[in-house]
Amino acid sequence: MSDTTRTTRGRGALRRLARAGAALAVLVGALAGATATSGAAQAATQGPCDIYRAGGTPCVAAHSTTRALYGGYAGPLYQVRRASDQALRDIGVLSTGGYADAAAQDAFCAHTTCVITVIYDQSERHNHLTQAPGGGAAPGPDNLADATLAPTTLNGHRAYGVYVAPGTGYRNNHTSGVATGDQPEGMYAILDGTHYNGGCCFDYGNAETSSNDTGNGHMEAIYFGNIKVWGYGSGPGPWVMADLENGLFSGADTRYNANDPTVNHRYLTAMVKGAPNQWAIRAGDAQSGGLSTFYSGPRPNAAGYDPMHKEGAIILGIGGDNSKSARGTFYEGVMTAGYPSEATENAVQANIVAAGYANSPAAASGALRGAGSGKCLDVPGASGTPGLQTQINGCSGGASQTWTRTADGRLTVDVSGTTLCLDAYGGATADGTKVVTWPCNGGANQQWQFNADGSVTGVQSGRCLDVAGAGTADATPVQLWSCWGGDNQRWALG
Template identity: 90%
Template sequence: MSDNRTIRGRGALRRLARAGAALAVLVGALAGATATSGVAQAATQGPCDVYAAGGTPCVAAHSTTRALYAGYGGRLYQVRRSSDQAVRDIGVLGTGGYADAAAQDSFCAGTSCVITVIYDQSGKGNHLTQAPGGGAAPGPDNLADATLAPTTLNGHRAYGVYVAKGTGYRNNHTTGIATGDQPEGMYAILDGTHYNGGCCFDYGNAETSSTDTGNGHMEAIYFGNIKVWGYGSGPGPWVMADLENGLFSGANTRYNANDPTVNHRYLTAMVKGAPNQWAIRAGDAQSGGLSTFYSGPRPNAAGYNPMHKEGAIILGIGGDNSNGAEGTFYEGVMTSGYPSEATENAVQANIVAAGYANSSATTGALRGTGSGKCLDVPNASATPGLQAQIYSCSGGANQTWTRTGDGRLTVDVGGTTLCLDAAGGATADGTKVVTWPCTGGANQQWRFNADGSVTGVQSGRCLDVAGAATADATPVQLWTCWGGGNQKWTLG
């Protein structure tokens, strides 16, 4: 999708011929739902095994959290640390298993890291790297902080790809990705609570030139609550399709009442397309099945039937490198051919069995998602009453916070344990957030919310970076919650 664009509004579908084949796919996926214990944690099937069994194999498979094939034991992603610019590939704990998050933690200890490559597990070499400049933004885009999206899968720690504004990944020279009007499918696992109204948080098929080349030159999953080109019911966010020069929630109208607001903490989002047919499906990645929000003909505006897909792959940006969106990506694939609903349902069963859940971390850096910087005790001083601030993450003790069972946030500086405290027990906007000896008071208790905000139990107000600034030493305060990135935090 592009910024500054106007709204514009053959063949039989490829389907599985026999119900027995669909049943085999589903049974196989369910059989593969249970991973073995021990170091390897090898699944008997991954989502790409399910797609292959359904006759629509993966041609791109990206994940920073787990292997997407039972037989995959290679690299998931690469990180680069800021201290010396060294890089390290992060793989799986064992064939078919989860990401080796401990390898990242060790490599990045005492410094910060960014994700430089998200490797393609399909064997086709469709890796995602830093997006170059394009028609909407000169670029190159930023790379994601490697620690801002901690998660767990069946209790195993991993990291997703946290896309802040200006962040994007791309591959303009792919192999096997659908072009023209060829059929394809795709899914992505996203954080349904992390989104905005910017253009455009996409994953899927886009232009190879990084520019807007016209209607129907894209086919990608979009997630967010922008309403410029199309929208669904409720306030958003919505899963829609970015087909270029239009975010479509349905057929030919801007509004599809059957495309609901969805904000599951872990969200399965699917888009697929074939000659004069496409569909949107989605569901909770932690439980249950999929719902179909649209399935029908292509838009009747010029350029969308037949399609003119070009076969590049994007993540976090629009086709012309529009990079004003936010979101979090954990895994996703693209297929050759139009997957059946039975296949997709089996994939969803596999995803649910992967056991996505919030990170169980209780000690670590408290990072501001809007700034990428850490909550910091100035000068590592144990003097009571110092206003907390954000500062470039160093891994120091003065940036290491512990979330206690009774809701306190404690920090050890100079051998002294202090609590994060709303100064004087005040509750008004602008109240300083300071470090103070622990008293057990309600002004020292903090609630971590599903949307990433941290609120004071006493005040109900958000832990806020003053003025939404991002510079080192910007003070932290209480402020009425409004959903901004300067009020979103991750601990880990």
């Protein structure tokens, strides 16, 4: 078949899909309107996959650790494994079609750490995500995500996302119903737009079934980050792009699309979809407003991408060949059979906004756990002696690891009958300044700011609470250091 014939037929198929979408516009519009009325009500009545089904492009995978993605779903969202005894626990929803039962995880994982072992597929296809095996770019198995490092809320209900540090990855190489070859598909993911890097590759979507790079056009996945080795968009990044294998693409050109802007919403809706010689990137703020189209048009102008050669595996947090140097945070995402209409996607975005994603309020008291190590900020020897440099240690739930965040920004700890404050030693502000415990005196070197990206900065210095050398061993000291976005500078209190 000639390129002209294939293009004509592909566009004809798209026109037929568009007519089908128009016929469903009233229904989809009604669904979108319903989502705007009540976030609490929508969780019990419908989800994104109900909207996709109504639009004629049903979900073939539906992954979320925060909520049900079908109004009728009452099964497990994900599974955790705790370190203390290796026991497993499925975490489900509070009610049918509702939000995650985060309290069940909190109770199960109390006084120890937990990792996410399975992210269940809520569709009838059972395309669950589990620990990624090794691949052509990196050996495996990959790391599993700490279950507590991405706290969030949905309409006030506490939940946890999937915090992907470099080396972490999930995969399913044996799926059902996922697009292969040049078949049409759509996908979206809700991500933390402030958590990214220039590593390869933080993806969610369609990949190779062998965990190896098998050539151009063998992938179709959402990418988020600011790597510029391949294609890129405008501004400094990060960008929503498509990983189509052997290239990250922002449009038809293999290098640059000025219409693909830098986006860093705290909660980001990212969408990619593809059909015969047609694909698109759309994105928006998952907390408010609609979607913008950053690209919609023919496949990239390089060999191997028209037609596509998709294989139908599903990946999260890694590249198709298990490239795993990237980081990011995932809350929910789906993959569809068929090329969704914009009307359907707009209704899905309205549903996402109505879900009410918001930052999790910092707990008043609890362990301060490091993202890079999974270990807790600790007072050596549980001693009340002033001036001891704090460290990380395995989380025990003891008093020496229980920190209270006060209204005036102090972090206090009660040890040996003494209340002490977390303190930048001597009021110093230079890189490498020891972070110690000291009698509370109200100084600015004892005030700490919790930031949306998980960092904790000293009010006086502006520098980050940092695990020295990005170490992960017990007794690694904690210090001030210039903020650079590393996982050794990200913390979760609670």
